[in-house]
Amino acid sequence: MKFDITTIVPAPRVAHLPHVVIIGGGASGVLMAAHLLRDPQAAVRVSVIEGRHMLGCGVAYSTSQPSHLLNTRVANMSAYADDPEHFGRWLSNRGEETTGACFVSRGTYGAYMTDLLAPLASDGRLRCLRATCLRLAPTDRGVAAHLDDGQVIPADAAVLATGHALPEPDPESLVLGAWQVAPPPPRDGRVVIIGSGLSMIDQAGALLAAGHQGEIVAISRRAQLPRVHAPGQPLRISMAEVPLGAPVSALMSWLRKLAQRAEQHGGTWRDAVDGLRPHLRRLWRDLPQAERARFLRHAAPWWEVHRHRLPPESAAPIERALRSGQMRLLAGRFEGASGTRGRVTVLWRPRGRDSSQSLEAVRVIDCRGILRDPHEHATPLIADLLGSGRARIDPLRLGLDVAPCWTLPDAPILAFASSVPPPVPHSGKSRPFPRYGNRSACWQSSFRRTSCGRQDNLPCWSLPENI
Ligand SMILES: Cc1cc2nc3c(=O)[nH]c(=O)nc-3n(C[C@H](O)[C@H](O)[C@H](O)COP(=O)(O)OP(=O)(O)OC[C@H]3O[C@@H](n4cnc5c(N)ncnc54)[C@H](O)[C@@H]3O)c2cc1C
Numbered sequence: 001m002k003f004d005i006t007t008i009v010p011a012p013r014v015a016h017l018p019h020v021v022i023i024g025g026g027a028s029g030v031l032m033a034a035h036l037l038r039d040p041q042a043a044v045r046v047s048v049i050e051g052r053h054m055l056g057c058g059v060a061y062s063t064s065q066p067s068h069l070l071n072t073r074v075a076n077m078s079a080y081a082d083d084p085e086h087f088g089r090w091l092s093n094r095g096e097e098t099t100g101a102c103f104v105s106r107g108t109y110g111a112y113m114t115d116l117l118a119p120l121a122s123d124g125r126l127r128c129l130r131a132t133c134l135r136l137a138p139t140d141r142g143v144a145a146h147l148d149d150g151q152v153i154p155a156d157a158a159v160l161a162t163g164h165a166l167p168e169p170d171p172e173s174l175v176l177g178a179w180q181v182a183p184p185p186p187r188d189g190r191v192v193i194i195g196s197g198l199s200m201i202d203q204a205g206a207l208l209a210a211g212h213q214g215e216i217v218a219i220s221r222r223a224q225l226p227r228v229h230a231p232g233q234p235l236r237i238s239m240a241e242v243p244l245g246a247p248v249s250a251l252m253s254w255l256r257k258l259a260q261r262a263e264q265h266g267g268t269w270r271d272a273v274d275g276l277r278p279h280l281r282r283l284w285r286d287l288p289q290a291e292r293a294r295f296l297r298h299a300a301p302w303w304e305v306h307r308h309r310l311p312p313e314s315a316a317p318i319e320r321a322l323r324s325g326q327m328r329l330l331a332g333r334f335e336g337a338s339g340t341r342g343r344v345t346v347l348w349r350p351r352g353r354d355s356s357q358s359l360e361a362v363r364v365i366d367c368r369g370i371l372r373d374p375h376e377h378a379t380p381l382i383a384d385l386l387g388s389g390r391a392r393i394d395p396l397r398l399g400l401d402v403a404p405c406w407t408l409p410d411a412p413i414l415a416f417a418s419s420v421p422p423p424v425p426h427s428g429k430s431r432p433f434p435r436y437g438n439r440s441a442c443w444q445s446s447f448r449r450t451s452c453g454r455q456d457n458l459p460c461w462s463l464p465e466n467i
Helices: 027-037 086-093 106-121 198-209 248-264 269-285 289-307 312-324 380-387
Strands: 019-023 045-050 126-130 133-138 143-147 152-155 157-160 175-177 191-194 216-220 327-340 343-350 357-361 363-366 413-415
Touching: 019 027, 019 143, 019 152, 027 045, 027 106, 045 143, 045 152, 086 106, 106 126, 133 380, 143 157, 191 198, 191 357, 198 216, 198 312, 248 269, 248 289, 269 289, 312 327, 343 363
Parallel strands: 019 045, 019 157, 045 126, 157 413, 175 363, 191 216, 191 363, 216 327
Antiparallel strands: 133 143, 143 152, 327 343, 343 357
């Protein structure tokens, strides 16, 4: 049973403590709350505002489909970097026999996220509200969260953990969304999936697991599948070795040499990719804007299929279906769908060709992923932040433009994309770059504007000394 977020109520005796309001109770919001409250001495109280009925799950971890696995091993999914066994112990306490090398279902991870908050709810420093935040406005004290039920929650600081925008399901559309609930398609019919990434794997895997007999066709621009995990040992790469600020072409050739080094030592390219992970944030930060744009244009699709890999258990049925011919992977561009539900004509243009082709399908599923344009697909809260000038979109339109410690310009609001981890709070002095999972984050020690050592023109807000 999922955590009922209405059961956690505020305790008046902690009302004097500095207050952090977290908007969004997906994995990022829950991890942030857990890190803030984990130390029983931490003088802080936290409100998590979540619009859905589940905490810690978001889209990724609310699936109940057992074939939807985490793409990261148990050993790398602990909520606490200083306790890497935490997730493994939680699994074992539930009677699940796993090792650190296992990949468990995403639904299981959602339950772990949910359980993370339960022990922290007893001392009154945590409250969770089921509501949608429509506006965050600066106040003399800090910031106020305006909710859709009319409540206004004052706080010293706010954290945006609102995740990615997803396409709205369109009941009239001939093309189903990847996260849209629908009855199974006719068993023998052809299903066309647009996209060949992890969401396509989810959809194709679920169809195959349900005994679908018809053809499954995945269409994507480059017809690249996510690569498969294999046992390995990440290369130890020091920061001094990383060619910070080098052009993308030089970076890629350096990475290829790293992969060769890994192979010479009996490993695989995965050891190079994984060895680089601790340096990714710095690498990106030091990349000139034009090179960032070049990376997104040319290298990102290749990087992503190597970086976000598939568990072997998820890859096996797909590989079998490709070998048997039940599944095909086509390189090309989806151009549209016509017909009626259950009898759809898909128009697509093969890569490098001038003319389009068509395919008949009983179902078409759009697995092109999250909506990336933060302006066009902004929720009311983000639209308000942008419209009021309190936030702006980063030059590459990847998300909100933030200072290096993730703050917005005119209010103590920290913004996290899902790829950005929550800072690790503590009850004492500032601790630079603490670690969460396999990612690092910074948490400043005073609640005021600081220069934060950054090189852009965004001011940096940080939390009080006693948090
Ligand atoms: C299908 C899928 C599979 C994935 N698999 C993995 C994986 O295996 N391993 C991995 O590491 N990562 C995976 N990811 C990446 C994943 O997005 C992150 O790991 C993580 O779940 C993101 O969490 P989040 O809290 O940032 O965002 P979300 O999970 O999107 O949560 C954001 C939450 O904020 C709430 N919210 C938004 N706006 C408001 C508002 N104004 N007021 C109140 N509430 C609001 C939403 O209801 C939502 O619950 C996957 C992603 C997807 C989509």
